[in-house]
Amino acid sequence: MTLSFVLAGFGGQGVMLMGQILAQAGMQEGKNVTWFPSYGPEMRGGTANCTVIISDEPVASPIVDTPDVVVAMNIPSLLKFEPKLKKDGFLFLNSSVIDRKPSRNNIRIIEVPANEIADKIGNLKVANMVMLGAIIAATKCVRKESVASALEYKLGEKGSSLLKLNIEAIEAGIRHVGG
Amino acid sequence: MKKIMMKGTEAIGEAAIMAGCRNFFGYPITPQNELTEYMARRLPEVGGCFLQAESEVAAVNMIYGAASVGKRAMTSTSSPGFSLMQEGISYIACAQLPAVFVNIVRGGPGLGDIQPSQGDYFQATKGGGHGDYRLIVLAPSTVQEAVTLTELAFELADKYRNPALVLADGLLGQMMEPVEIEEKQVSYDNSSWALTGAKDRPPRKVTSFNIDPYELEKMNLKLQEKYRKMEQEEPRWEEFQTEDADVLLVAYGTVGRICKSVVRMAREAGLKVGLFRPITLYPYPYKPLEELAKHVSLILTVEMSSGQMLEDVKLAALRLTRIEFYGRMAGVVPTPGEIFDHLMHLIGRR
């Protein structure tokens, strides 16, 4: 089994971190993973993005033509990556920011009002973690426990006070998709 | 040993430290800054020396200095900076100093852009600087392999007293993958040549200079002898699903692994496609490629450049089989899909 993700959004929306945690969690489950970020001037035009691959076999190409999962945190990301999504693939939309509907009907669309949910928890900054919760619940790519421990590793000692808040956000995301 | 996720650039830095390198001189340039910055943080922790040079011209000469007094030294740069280092590399090669270089190649020519590219193949493998010298060139395709080959670069540099280059691209540099990095301190004996002060022995000279052409030719012959030995003993490559292959993809570095996906796609479509991935670009694995060429009806060379490695593929396989080429330039990364489509087109399936 190989799952490929493209996660995209504005610079400050934490898509890079979201991807890294996903990859880290995959690694902790003993899977093969890669994380590859867009970099340089590509970042200026509104979307930063990263590609994550989680696989049972060694990862060959780190870039993919047609990802299995697209996560769009803003409109430019939706416009850029919806057309590339695999048929029957998952499209996660941050519906707090994206006020339009995707145009394709051969994909699975999951709307997550990530900002609103994060705001309710008490910090807009964890919108990415809400989304991450939704992703793992819907795709079953990694377990919640792995994400929690990946998060703990990523935040390190300095960020340990933020761990609880982030996990709350992930759980809220999971609940949103009924996982 | 525990696996950790690391960026390619940072993994190369840690591997260098694990190989015993304690001297790094470099100048900022994208997309390898994370390596320079990693060394700025890490080297002082292990009692090493990090110095930001005022230019790549200065950096390469600092390497010359550190290597000549018998210390493992390295620098890292990206294409325009590597061009500036060529003069110094030629001096280092002639003076027979071990030194390790990293070039995280970006789109060119000129100032170009900062996206992944393989456009420096000629420069890396065929000279770049002046004179009859060769540079050992290693091309990793995964972050783990970048670690292994960085350690190997130090080993070979010491073994042959020759500069060695890890040639990667922005994709491998920026990518994160799980790695294991083991300490691999190869001890080497430089007591016969390093400049350590003429105490209790006659003075020694490390130079790339001899005004007498016959003497300089002798020095050259010694270098050539070394290169022939490398060509015998050091070629490295990977074969992937080549046993029954009728079509052979040839690609190195990042493109090598992208082509692995193409092989899988082709196999799913019922086609007998395999991959030959050179790991040492100098010395180039001509022989095994020649062997494979005898058994396939088509070789497709794929690069992120305009057909540079293609010339080596032709040296190995010309007249043995049909040789085709697919390449993207300037920082455009070919996707598995587009390579597959091109392959289908070539074999008349499209």
Added chain:
Amino acid sequence: MEYKVAYRMPESLSKKQFSYCPGCHHGIVHRLIAEVIDELGIREKTIIVAPVGCSVFAYEFFELDGTVAAHGRALAVATGMKRARPDLVVFTYQGDGDLAAIGTAETIHAANRGERVTTIFINNAIYGMTGGQMAPTTLLGMKTTTSPHGRSPEREGYPIHVCEVLKELRGVAYLARTKVNTPKDVINTKKHIKKAFLAQLKDIGFGLVEVLSTCPTNWGMDPLKAGRWIDEYMVKEYPLGVFVDKVGEEK
């Protein structure tokens, strides 16, 4: 009703939108140069040599013929241009890494030869373009990505004072250090830039204006704080003033 033009874009600026971060001083200095070129009436014979750095696109921002030199080589390129076509007005626009690290030799020798070219030197104490590495002008104690523990004189040496180094070279005709973080300083800087161009136009020698500038992005500050930081730290290390003036008063 009659309208008076109170504000217009200098003719010497193109309509391209600047790509600089909010609060960055590159844009202000661009405008001042353009105004000076307009006032001197030299737009049609002026060539810009842009550096490699955040201002790599400067050649597009000016309505002038222009080029981008290799990193650090702007003054060599400018020398070639001016020697080949002395009737042209040639200026370089360079950052601290470009001018005072990789291009130090070119800078010193162009100045020493008294090349009839003008240089606008943006000292922001950092490598902006590549993401915040140490510059030769980085202040002592200042943390950058390649001086993570703060610049120390033992390890990285002292901040280089370009004007103080160049002022001893006899080819230099105009040399000043300014800043642009207040309206008064902006007006003042324009006067210095004009004189640096006049040093070239009057065939006296090499002219250079060093502008202490902000890089809010890599300093990790908001634009207002970065502006204050110029006064609190930069000016203390790099005193403002005119170091060489062979141009004299304008008539």
